[in-house]
Amino acid sequence: MKVVQIAGFLGSGKTTTIIALSNIIARKNKKLAIIVNEIGEIPVDARIINEYGLKVREIGGGCICCELLVNLVYTLDELRKFYNPDIVMIEPSGVAIPSSIDDSIKMIKNDIEKGPIIVIFDGERGEELLLDDELSKFIKRQLINANIIAINKIDVINEDKIKYYEELLRAINPNAIILKISAKNGIGLELLADMVIK
Amino acid sequence: MNFHEEILANGYGCELKIQFNRLITPSEFYSIVHEIIENIAKELINNKAKIGHIKLYVKTSSGYLSADTIDLKYGININSSISNSENSFILVINIIAIKIDKNNIAKITNETLDKISQKYNFSKILIKNNFIHL
Ligand SMILES: Nc1nc2c(ncn2[C@@H]2O[C@H](COP(=O)(O)OP(=O)(O)OP(=O)(O)O)[C@@H](O)[C@H]2O)c(=O)[nH]1
Ligand SMILES: [Mg+2]
Numbered sequence: 303m304k305v306v307q308i309a310g311f312l313g314s315g316k317t318t319t320i321i322a323l324s325n326i327i328a329r330k331n332k333k334l335a336i337i338v339n340e341i342g343e344i345p346v347d348a349r350i351i352n353e354y355g356l357k358v359r360e361i362g363g364g365c366i367c368c369e370l371l372v373n374l375v376y377t378l379d380e381l382r383k384f385y386n387p388d389i390v391m392i393e394p395s396g397v398a399i400p401s402s403i404d405d406s407i408k409m410i411k412n413d414i415e416k417g418p419i420i421v422i423f424d425g426e427r428g429e430e431l432l433l434d435d436e437l438s439k440f441i442k443r444q445l446i447n448a449n450i451i452a453i454n455k456i457d458v459i460n461e462d463k464i465k466y467y468e469e470l471l472r473a474i475n476p477n478a479i480i481l482k483i484s485a486k487n488g489i490g491l492e493l494l495a496d497m498v499i500k
Numbered sequence: 501m502n503f504h505e506e507i508l509a510n511g512y513g514c515e516l517k518i519q520f521n522r523l524i525t526p527s528e529f530y531s532i533v534h535e536i537i538e539n540i541a542k543e544l545i546n547n548k549a550k551i552g553h554i555k556l557y558v559k560t561s562s563g564y565l566s567a568d569t570i571d572l573k574y575g576i577n578i579n580s581s582i583s584n585s586e587n588s589f590i591l592v593i594n595i596i597a598i599k600i601d602k603n604n605i606a607k608i609t610n611e612t613l614d615k616i617s618q619k620y621n622f623s624k625i626l627i628k629n630n631f632i633h634l
Binding site for chain 2: 312313340341344345346347349350353396397424426427434436437440
C-alpha cells in the first residue's frame with residue numbers, strides 16, 4: 303500500500319486533482335482509497351469525492367498534521383487491513399504542513415510504502431498569496447519539503463506567468479520536480495498519475 | 501505553538517435542512533446558492549478578512565450541487581447534477597477565512613442565511629454546526 307500526499311494551500315485544487323487522478327489511476331487497474339482531512343466536523347470535500355463513487359475516509363474535527371496524527375495512523379492501518387488498496391491519496395487540510403504528516407507516515411511500519419509529497423501550487427492566486435508576508439512564509443513552509451510541486455490552474459494563466467512561477471518555486475525548493483497541470487481540463491495529469499503510481 | 505496560528509486561519513461550518521413551501525427549479529437552486537456564496541464572500545471582504553475557501557454542498561433527492569469561491573475576483577464555481585424541481589434540500593457550508601475571528605465568520609454566515617431565507621421564503625433547520633479554531 304503506497305501512501306501519497308496531495309497537499310497545498312486552501313483552494314489550490316487538491317480535491318479537484320485527486321478526483322481527476324483517481325479516474326486515471328482506476329483505468330490503470332489500481333485499487334485506490336482517499337483520506338480527506340478538513341478542519342471541522344462538517345466537511346464538504348469527502349461528500350463530493352463520495353459522489354464520484356470513490357472510496358473515501360474523512361478525518362474531521364482538527365488537523366492531521368498536529369492533533370489528529372494518531373487518527374491518521376489508525377485510519378491508514380484500518381484501510382490496509384480491511385480494504386488493502388494499492389494507493390492511498392491523502393488530502394490534508396489547506397493549512398497543514400505536509401512534512402509533519404510525512405514524518406508520521408514514516409513511523410508506520412506495516413507494509414506501507416511512503417510515496418511522494420505532492421504540493422499543489424495555485425497558479426491563479428499564488429502570486430497574490432505570496433505578496434502577503436505571513437501567508438508567503440506559510441506557503442513556503444508547505445512547499446519546502448515537497449518532492450513534486452504541481453503548478454495548477456494553468457488553463458487560466460499565461461506562459462510568462464508559468465515561467466515566473468517555475469523560477470520562483472525552484473528558488474524555494476530546488477530539489478522538487480516541478481510540473482504544470484490543470485486539474486480542471488486534465489493537462490499534465492497523466493504524468494502526475496504515473497509519478498503517484500511508480 | 502500550533503502551525504496554523506501563524507496565519508490566523510479560522511473556520512465555521514454548518515449543515516442545514518432547507519424547506520420551501522413551493523417547488524424550486526434547478527436553475528433557482530443555482531441562483532440561490534450563488535447568492536449565498538456571493539453574500540458571505542462580500543461580507544468577509546467588508547470585514548477585512550481574506551477568504552481561504554468558501555465551499556458549499558447541496559444534496560437533494562435528484563442529485564447534488566457543489567459550489568465554491570476562493571475570492572470573488574476569481575469567480576464563483578458551481579457544478580450541479582440536480583435535475584428535478586424540489587422543495588427541500590440539505591445544505592452544507594464550510595468556510596475558512598484568514599484574519600477574522602471565528603465568531604465573526606459564524607455571524608456573517610448566519611446573518612447571510614437569514615437574509616436569503618427571508619428573500620426566498622424558506623425555513624431552515626440546523627442539523628449541525630461547529631466553531632473551529634485551526
Ligand atoms: N481554472 C481552474 N480552476 C481549478 C483547477 N483546479 C481546481 N480549480 C478550482 O479551484 C477551486 C478550488 O478547488 P479544490 O479542488 O476544491 O481546492 P482544494 O485545494 O481541495 O481546497 P481546500 O480543500 O478547501 O483547501 C475550485 O473552484 C476548482 O474548480 C484548474 O486546473 N483550473
Ligand atoms: Mg479540498
